[in-house]
Amino acid sequence: MIEIHQVSRLYRRGVDEVHALEDVSLQIPDGTFVALMGPSGSGKSTLLNLIAGLDQPTSGVVKVGAQNLNGLSEDQLAAWRAAHVGFIFQFYNLIPVLSAIENVEVPLLLTRLAKADRRKHAELALSIVGLADRKHHLPNQLSGGEQQRVAIARAIVVDPELIVADEPTGDLDAKNADDILSLLRQLKSEFHKTVVMVTHDPRAIRYVDQTFHLEQGVLVNGATAVEHA
Amino acid sequence: MSTWTLIRRNLSRNRLRTILTTLAIAFSIFLVCAVMTLPSVRNTILERSANGLRLVTHHKYGVSFDGIPLAYVQQIRALPHVTHVTHMTWFGGMYAEPKDFFPNYAVDAETIGEVLSDFHIDAAILEEFKKRRDSALVGERTMRKFGWKIGQEVTLRDSPWFNLTLSFKIIGEIPPDSAMAATIFLFPRTYFEEALKPYEAFGATGEITMMMLMVDAPENVPGVITAIDDKFRNSATPTVTETQYSFIATYLSSFDSIIRIVMLVGFLVVAAIVLIAANTAAMSVRERIGEVAVLKTIGFRRRIVFTLLLSEALFIASIGGLLGAGPAYFILNAGKSSWSPFLGPLAMFIMPVSVMIQSLFLAVLVGMLAGVIPSRGAARLNVATALRQLT
Known part of the structure; x- marks a missing residue:
């Protein structure tokens, strides 16, 4: 369970204060696929x-599973992320000089x-995303959709x-976007992962269990449960 | 894949830049090795030239101040424990350009072989040297420098002695067994005196630059030195007598300030290379700031990121150090090998292992200085801010 309780995040830009999040509270049960939606600057990436x-709230409590993230040092947070969180980015962010399997x-x-065990785990992760036969390719030898699959394999390998996925379909065409959303859904349904995704993509609604809408740092609708056919 | 693979692949990202940086460090470390070995050149010259039983007598105020009377030679020859005496007079002629300097002396053909026995001049050639008035004996390195051959006639011009110009026939080559022998040009004094005859009225003859003499045993050296200098102490031309080692060391010490300047320049080159390498490391990190942010995002701690990036700089610097210090060790110690004739002045260098070890440490220090600031900056990167820049 992810618990966000009365969280605010304030940034200072010179003398100005930017309220990226204001008094946001929400809960995300384990094994759900949720989307954080809203216009640019609404605070969804901050959340x-x-x-x-990756960041600490100015006030409020962030709890993921049994771990209260408030007050953890940078190194403690890094260790926690390494063990408990997989990341997917809009632009894949693979290391260009490493092959697909090395990136994973x-x-x-x-x-x-x-x-040898690291190699086995990486091969398994690549086979889950359907890229076992492309493991020795460098990122620039893969399509955008394939690169995002490698990034997903990297996210699940531990x-x-x-x-967490930040605009994972933002740089993909419709076909690849659907494939990636299906894959994320599969991670939730087959591997019981909690998937939290920031997206502008309206297609995402068909795949997620819940959406949270933010505007100007405020959660405007709470959770909207999505019914799947 | 291992951490080492990650470092290696990052280094291969821009191969040309990595190779050029490595070579820049290698070149600077080679230079540092040569510069740090410079003082050994002086020691090499001393060891190869000086003989403990050989003394040099010259004017009290230095060889370049004035000459001493030729008549001193007979007086010194008569002193106890002195076995051989010869004399040399600076001619100072030029062959081609003034920069092509080499020492040329008018010498006593009858006695030069006795005192400079370590020049290993062939006995038959020495006999011919005594007989032929315009003959010349030339050091192997000077022969090679000008492409001279035995039997060739050469002319030395513009001597400070009344602008004399003299022609010689080379009759023998002096083996390069000592630094002094390798470059020297000797010809009989009788020929020199003939040339000076027209200037006799100006007091041009009867002077020599220095005497060289041999003492029968090491324990008699201090006594002979005292005896000679006491003998001429109150004369119009007082002398200083010293061992050849001390004489050459005094002469070479005049180059100490030049050596210090060269060493300073060498270390400034290293400082410049540190800045270049630091700039390269900074560029390399800056280009990968997004990747660093991703590494930190997925859980790489500050210390690991810092170590990874610093390792790249240290690896380049270490390879550069090995590429610089390794060849430097072999080249600067090849003076005693068969390569010696091809090494020119480098044959005079002797690089100790300690210099190689110090240079390798210096290379690592270069890597450390170059890499530490950009690596630290990347390690302290704020992930959330960096990620915002990625999108």
């Missing part, structure tokens, strides 16, 4: 960063796994409970 332990292995460098 995602707080859930993922990168998070495993932080584990105690032996080299078997985290939580996967």
